[in-house]
Amino acid sequence: MNRLAGLIALSLGxxxxxxxxxxxxxxxxxxxxxxAGFWLGVLLAWLCAWAANVxxxxxxxxxxxxxxxxAAVPVxxxxxxxxxxxxxxDGAGVSPxxxxxxxxxxxxxxxxxxxxxxxxxxxxxxxxxIGWLIGCASGIGAALVADRFPFLARGMAPxxxxxxxxxxxxxxxxxxxxxxFDWPSKAAVVVAMTFFPVFVNTxxxxxxxxALERDLMRSYGAGWLRTLIxxxxxxxxxxxxxxxxxxxTLALIGAIVAEFFGTPIVGMGFRIQTEAAKxxxxxxxxxxxxxxxAGSAFYGALAALERRMTFWHPSVRMRTA
Amino acid sequence: MNAVALALPGxxxxxxxxxxxxxxxxxxxxxxxxAIWMNAGLIAGRSSGLDAISFAKAAWSLDxxxxxxxxxxxxxxxxxxxxxxxxxxxNLFTHIGVTLSSTLxxxxxGVTLGILLAIGVDRSRALDKSLTPWLVASQTIPILAIAPxxxxxxxxxxxxxxIPKAIISAYLCFFPVAIGMAKGLASPDSAxxxxxxxxxxxxxxxxxxxxxxxxxxxxxxxxxxxxAAAFVGAIVAELPTGAQxxxGARLLAGSYYGNxxxxxxxxxxxxxxxxxxxxxxxxxxRLALGPKGARR
Numbered sequence: 001m002n003r004l005a006g007l008i009a010l011s012l013g014x015x016x017x018x019x020x021x022x023x024x025x026x027x028x029x030x031x032x033x034x035x036a037g038f039w040l041g042v043l044l045a046w047l048c049a050w051a052a053n054v055x056x057x058x059x060x061x062x063x064x065x066x067x068x069x070x071a072a073v074p075v076x077x078x079x080x081x082x083x084x085x086x087x088x089x090d091g092a093g094v095s096p097x098x099x100x101x102x103x104x105x106x107x108x109x110x111x112x113x114x115x116x117x118x119x120x121x122x123x124x125x126x127x128x129x130i131g132w133l134i135g136c137a138s139g140i141g142a143a144l145v146a147d148r149f150p151f152l153a154r155g156m157a158p159x160x161x162x163x164x165x166x167x168x169x170x171x172x173x174x175x176x177x178x179x180x181f182d183w184p185s186k187a188a189v190v191v192a193m194t195f196f197p198v199f200v201n202t203x204x205x206x207x208x209x210x211a212l213e214r215d216l217m218r219s220y221g222a223g224w225l226r227t228l229i230x231x232x233x234x235x236x237x238x239x240x241x242x243x244x245x246x247x248x249t250l251a252l253i254g255a256i257v258a259e260f261f262g263t264p265i266v267g268m269g270f271r272i273q274t275e276a277a278k279x280x281x282x283x284x285x286x287x288x289x290x291x292x293x294a295g296s297a298f299y300g301a302l303a304a305l306e307r308r309m310t311f312w313h314p315s316v317r318m319r320t321a
Numbered sequence: 322m323n324a325v326a327l328a329l330p331g332x333x334x335x336x337x338x339x340x341x342x343x344x345x346x347x348x349x350x351x352x353x354x355x356a357i358w359m360n361a362g363l364i365a366g367r368s369s370g371l372d373a374i375s376f377a378k379a380a381w382s383l384d385x386x387x388x389x390x391x392x393x394x395x396x397x398x399x400x401x402x403x404x405x406x407x408x409x410x411x412n413l414f415t416h417i418g419v420t421l422s423s424t425l426x427x428x429x430x431g432v433t434l435g436i437l438l439a440i441g442v443d444r445s446r447a448l449d450k451s452l453t454p455w456l457v458a459s460q461t462i463p464i465l466a467i468a469p470x471x472x473x474x475x476x477x478x479x480x481x482x483x484i485p486k487a488i489i490s491a492y493l494c495f496f497p498v499a500i501g502m503a504k505g506l507a508s509p510d511s512a513x514x515x516x517x518x519x520x521x522x523x524x525x526x527x528x529x530x531x532x533x534x535x536x537x538x539x540x541x542x543x544x545x546x547x548x549a550a551a552f553v554g555a556i557v558a559e560l561p562t563g564a565q566x567x568x569g570a571r572l573l574a575g576s577y578y579g580n581x582x583x584x585x586x587x588x589x590x591x592x593x594x595x596x597x598x599x600x601x602x603x604x605x606x607r608l609a610l611g612p613k614g615a616r617r
Contacts, residue, residue, distance in 0.1 A: 054447035070450065077451035097477045155340030166595055167553045170568075170588045173576030178359075178387065253463040260469075260560040261576050269466070276469040279477060284470050292462040 004065055007056045011076045014049040018083040021045060025091035026103075032093025042087055049080050100282040108282040109289060115271070116290050123268040124294050126183040128255035131190025136247055138191070139198025140240065146199075147206050148224065157203055164196040172258040181262050189258040194247035198240075205239025206232050238313050241306040245299055252295050352391055356380055359388040385581050397582040398589055410566060413590050419567040421594060423483045424555040427490025428548060434491065435498030435547075436540075440528070442499075443506040456500060464493060468558045486558040486567075490551035497550065501543025505536025541606040548598045556591060568594075 021042055024030055030038060053076055061069045082102050088094065089101040096104065109116070146153035172189050179185035209232045217227045259269025268287050275283040360380040381390040389397075398413070405411040442449045468489045475485040509531050517527045559569030568591045575583035 050447075053451055054445075057447040057450040073447070073450040074452070074454040078455060095477070098474045151340050152344065153340075154337050155342075155344030158337055158341055159344060162596065166592045167549075167556055167588075169553060169557065170572055170584075170591050173572055173584050174581075174588075176576065177579070177581065249463065253465045256463055256466045257557055257560070260557075261573065272466055272469055276473040279473065281470055281474060288463075288466060288470070291466055295463055296458060 004056070004059050004061055004069060007052055007059060008068075008072055010052050011049065011056065011072065014045060014052060015076070015079055015083070017045050018049070018080065018087075022083055022086045022090070022103075025087045031090055034091035038091065042084075042091075046080060046084060049076065053077060097279040097281060100285060104282045105285040105289065108286045112283060112286060116286060118266050119268045119271050119287065120290055120294065122183060122264075122266045123186070123255050123259065124252060124291070127186035127258070127267075128190055128251040130183075131187035131255065132194055132247060132251040134187070135191040135194030135251070136198050136244055139195045139243070139247075140202050142195070143199050143202035143206065144228075146203060147228075153203060157200065160196045160199050160203075164200060168193045168196075169254060169257050172261040175258070176262050181264055183267075186255045186258040186263075186267075190251045190254045193250045193254040197246050197250070198243040201239045201243035201246075202236060205236025208239060209235035237310045238306075241302065241310065245302050245306075248298050248302060249295060252291060252298075256291065349391060352388075353381070356386065356388045356390045360386045363387065385579060387581070389582055389585055393582065394585045394589055397586040401583075401586055402590075413571070413586065416566055416568050416571045416587070417590055417594055420552070420555045420559070420569065420591075423486035423558070423567075424490050424548075424551045424598070426483060427487035427492075427555065428494055428551040430487065431491035431494025431551065432498050432544065432547060435495045435543075436502050438495075438499045439502035439506055439536075442503050443528075443532070444524070449503075453503070456496060459496060464496075465489075465554065465557050467492075468554065468560075472558055486555050489558040490554040493550040493554040494547035497543045497546045498540070501539045501546075502536055505539030506532045508539065509535045537610060541602065541610070544602050544606075545599050548602050549595055552591075552595050552598055 021038075024038070025034060053073055056069060056076070057073050059069060085099075086102050089099055100108075142156075146156050169189065171192050172185075175185040175188040175192075179188050213231055213235075214227065217231050222230065256269040256272065259267045260273055263270045268291060272284050272287050275281070275287075357377050357380040360383055361376075363383055363386065364376065364379050380386070381393065383389075386393070401411065401413040405413075407414060409415065438452075442452060471489055471492075472485045475481075475488070506528075513531060513535075514527070517531050522530065556567070556569040556572070559567040560573055568587050571587040572584055572591075575581070575587060
């Protein structure tokens, strides 16, 4: 307990030292031409922080303290990664056209908030979310139809497996031709990208319930629909949630990349493409930050929903026990 | 003789061959029907009073259809692969070669780094605790969107052509390989580890004699994902920078000039190349693991 608290305090102190070094690197005296002694100090501080992290990860702890320890180690590592990025960019005077400093990106996030919000609404809320909903719903629906008619499943499953390895993003120019420049064409790409993994996983999930349970349902005289609702869909939920999580990542990527093929003058992919061409990489990074935060939040929400709905599954029970 | 001929359809129906053929045939029929329906507007403007058969024929032979018929795409594919002179930008093999070379370079770099990182994570508990949560979180980030930054930033310091694209492919390979390999290195159970300890095997011997062989099935599963991801990465890396050659550039050029057939031909070529890549990894897996993973 005492060792844990001491090490966390040490980590915090070292992070404060890192922040000071970052401020120093930004000052006119050091910016762009920091002396060798400064870099030695940075290296020393980082090595101390790493040693503290190693010691922290070896500290025995139980219960809540273990949770705190397991959270503190990666957080400290992540903060130091950002700090080193900031210090190297400022201290060595790296051109902002090559790599902007995190503080510059943060400032840009604040300044360009209205533009970022408009882009987010166009790409994430319209194209990616609507495409994700349609793609997942039709993937699950097709899997249920294929399940009802096993002949169809045997014919479709291998083809769908093949299709999920294909570069489906290449459909984007064709969808632009069919559905126009605005978000429906991007949503269509997202539907095509998400359909196959959801279909394949749902088919696999529907086969996951045990023969014993299925025999029990038959002895109750339950038909296909009843067995599906009471037994096989719940048993398939872990597979379906895996597919939904995978599809959520694919959806955002698909919506952004599809915009590289032509779009109205709003959207995250459009902004990334035009700002990268103007070498204003701080705006590009700001879009990436928005995309990452939104993507992780949606993924996290799905994971939370999964824990609530599949509370009976061994992988969830083990975590809470 | 007769019995064999009678048994054959039954065996076909029990296996997956017949269902796949039937589904594929239905898909093709649907495609041809959709081609008539989608291209109808383009024909109606040009000529009227056609009977059904010549209407369908017209819909399947437009120069710039909304949806080309499958045989038109195959014809375009054949012309651009075999009729155009090799080594010229008109030949599709040139573009496949450009995209494939950056895919393979990136694949090699990404897989090497992924394996090394997995070994590091396996050796150091601190590295594992610090890095693994970020590795998992990074899976939720739309990494492909970074492609234009990398290509532009490296271009501004004079690195152009194959290297920036290879870096994106490497980046996309890196994560699945690192995660799969880390899982594989951790897969030997305690009985097997104890056996190594009773042989007085050190960390290095345990790694080479037990953990690396045990991780191969996990590695190959990741390699299949990584190969497909690297290929998509190389294609996307060609999009935002106005690259002159490569499958991505071909898609983009077709999209600018409204050349439907060129897009579809590039798309089918990309699909075939991706299947070949994944197929090659599967073949190597079979050779390395023996039939049905016998070495496990």
